[in-house]
Amino acid sequence: MNNLTLLQKLCDTYGISGDEACIREIILNEITPFVTSVNIDNLGNIIAFKKGKKKGKTKLMLSAHMDEVGFIVTYINKDGMLKFEAVGGINSDVACGKRVVIGKNKIPGVIGLKPVHLLNAEERQKNIPIKDLYIDIAAASKDEALKYISPGDCVYFRANYKFENNMIKSKAIDNRVGCFVLINLIKQDLPFDMYFVFSVQEEIGLRGAKVAAYEVNPDAAIVVEATTAADIKGTSDEKQVCKIGGGAVIAFMDKNTIYDRNYYNFALELAKKNDIKVQIKSLVSGGNDSGAIHMSRSGIKTIAVSLPCRYLHSACGMICIDDLWAVQKLVQQLSSKICSA
Template sequence: MLLEKLCNAVGPSGYEGDVRRIIKEEIKDYVDEIKIDVMGNIIAHKKGKGKKVVVDAHMDEVGFIITGYNEDGTLKFSALGGINAKIIPSKVVLIGEDKIPGVIGLKPIHLQSKDERKKAISYDECCIDIGSNNKNQTKKLVALGEYAIFDTKFSYYGEGMIKGKAFDDRMGCAVLIEILKENYNCDLYGVFNVQEEVGERGAFVSAYNIQPDIGIALEGTICADMPGVPKYLRATEIGKGPAISIMDRTSIFDSDITKDIIKAAEENNILYQKRRAIAGGNDAGAIHTVGNGAKVATVSVPCRYIHSSISSTSLDDYENTVKLMKEYLKTL
């Protein structure tokens, strides 16, 4: 399955090569032109008439970067993207191209003082244990600046549910690949950007070079439909369809485009929901601020537990996102 292949691929910010190779192979027979820019973004062009339309997804996932060595052979590290330190202890990771296994260690709670148990966890208190006995041994295996990712495999569970890593934003990548397999009348650019998780860096470059009139970001977005979370804090909910954003930290989305997307959903009986949160940001924040600017919107697949070692979502929500985007693009 395409989603499985994408989610199991390695692609932290700045190291998106594996994901890029998969996408290029998947789309090569469906587009008129593929370019890879200096940043490493994929720009796939389906030539048409009228306004330039960019549909965007980002290839990178959150991960870690190795920053130093401890005397006992464990590694110092920092986040590569937004990963809260609370969720990292005891997680299994893979380091670099050799996929060296490691475990994120923290002082056992049994040995922590009362004050230590109360305070927030920091990256400085954690280490990555690769089973090495000393610093010199570790230096031979792992170089400074190597990346690390969560060691999580894609799988199915429950009824119509899937789980795995990097749903933010391999969901968007998979949706965009499926979109590109059909033909439209608009001048369409399918753009797979790099380094979104560290500040939308790839999107600034690709948007500047394309100068689109319309930009739509496809995302795997936050979902908090669980016990103890009040209704008003549930940004999205599993099983209620693709989420259409109104505003986030970096964008106020164009009301006309948003209405047209909703109209496409309603006319084609596609389940959808509005994203009830303004937290976070995505590539749309870059697309609408470069060159002459562009009108933007965001459509997302709701995903539980994003920016952690594992996420989950509904296959129905993913498939409805594909359907909605195809129907909307046909109206242009």
Template sequence: MLLARLTEAAGVSGQEGEIRNVIRDEIRGKCDEVRTDALGNLIAFKRGLRDGPRVMLAAHMDEVGLMVTYIEKSGVLRFQKVGSIDDRVLVSKAVLIGKDRVPGVIGSKPIHLQERDEQEKPFKTEQLFIDIGATSKEDAEKLVKRGDGAVFATKYMEIGNSCSKAKAFDDRVGCAVLIKVLEETYEFPLYVVFTVQEEVGARGAGVAAYGIKPDIALVFEGTTASDVPETKPHGYCTTLGRGPALTHMDRSVIANKAIVRRLEEVAEREGIPFQYRRTGVGGTDAGRIHLQREGIPTAVVSVPARYIHSPVSIINRDDFENTRRLAVSFLRSIQERGLPR
């Protein structure tokens, strides 16, 4: 299954090689050109049936994770976080390290050896380590090296009522939407970009947009859904099962109003359920894209996901399918009516 192949691939920010290869295989034959730029963005191009506006769709390939920074004499590995991860979700989690996917477990001081005040505070990253079963530094160095990335060892699984759990739905679910979009034919030139290093500053998206010079851009994301106990409804941000979420504003971008209006019109016409992000926290590739050159009209469509930036998150597959429908219908509207104005 596409979502399983994408989420189970490794791709910590700056080390997206494995997921890039998976996506390249998925889009082979669905576009006219595929290239990788100097920063590592994977750029797919469909020429279109005639000349028209240059449209860019983007979703980031990278995921939050860890990087090995030091190997202790005992053979355990010290690490730093890559991207934003709550320290409290790290203890005792299984990880896979480097290209060889070396298995390890994030360890900490056992609770029965902790002082009372230690038990009352969460561990910080510098108090944690990765245990790969090595007996010495030399033993560990046969398997891993400094700079290796580590991802959570989480398998994709379908659960509950049309839901799925996996790591890295932020933003492999957006990548899956764009892969599906490439299966269709369009009349105008379409660039579909799978970007790098979004989780550490949306670095790849700016480079790609500068080179492509699109007339319009639409970013597809996996966004926070906090529809869980102890959260008041106004703080949910999004809710699983209510369709793709449109952004008016986050900390990185104020979405282009004409694009948002067009998305609303298309969704209502096609009977596609949708919702709005109800908080302004977080940022996306749109923050970098819309500032390139003389400015690029940009908006964001997101698939809600619970527990993002953790070892496992949950989506509703109906939201994924409705996001795909909205993406294709939006592109069809450009063929029919031109760019949103």
């Protein structure tokens, strides 16, 4: 379970929404020897089934999305500069001055700005919308750029995984940590039969989870996800949502979902009983695949177990390794509990 090399591999792999082939390949290689059956659906979701010691009373699906946020090349200027748009919710300010890699061949590029020397005082602080930014691959012309890039190529924040002082700092922690937790669970002997979904296109509107939930048709679902920790200097306590180092995050509701109250209570009880650190989300904010899953067919009882992560949807997030193990333990306990209930 403590195999952080796998987590690094998952985080360093490039795969934005609609472009999950590479990350899917890695996950498939990891899980295939350990599952009873595995399927790739029409949208690219991985749907795996693993037999446990027995069939549970409740048919459970565990889900984690495998896509990350990034950008897509929309147009190439005559001077060889690439225009782009965001895939998923990215504030333009975190795109400024960043290194990116583009397309299948991972061509390096930079998102540069007008030199600060040539700006007036107002411009120096003024927001720059993504439509005014461009990516420079140092092509001398449009023709040269076209040798390396095509419109529609995906753009990724550059891989930057680091593990220092109990903290992991990387792009794509959202949601490769969820994938990591599910892979670890699959590699163990399970007490009950369970379904596992590695979903696509979460960042553009929970699209993969919606069809996967329909296909699996479970009674219950657990979503494993990274969630916003805003516990930074200058943010008041009640607005911090959750804290890194504070343990697994459980919410009673977010912007899309009112979670099943029984499962919510199970999670808190199990955490207490097994000495797993948990915290309750202190702000109704954000959302995850639960939003699509709990409304599938005639409704699916759903709960999310989340990992607090600072700087979500930027070039570098930060999580505490202790929280990761807390999430892993809680998901393990909660999945058995739900199956047997």
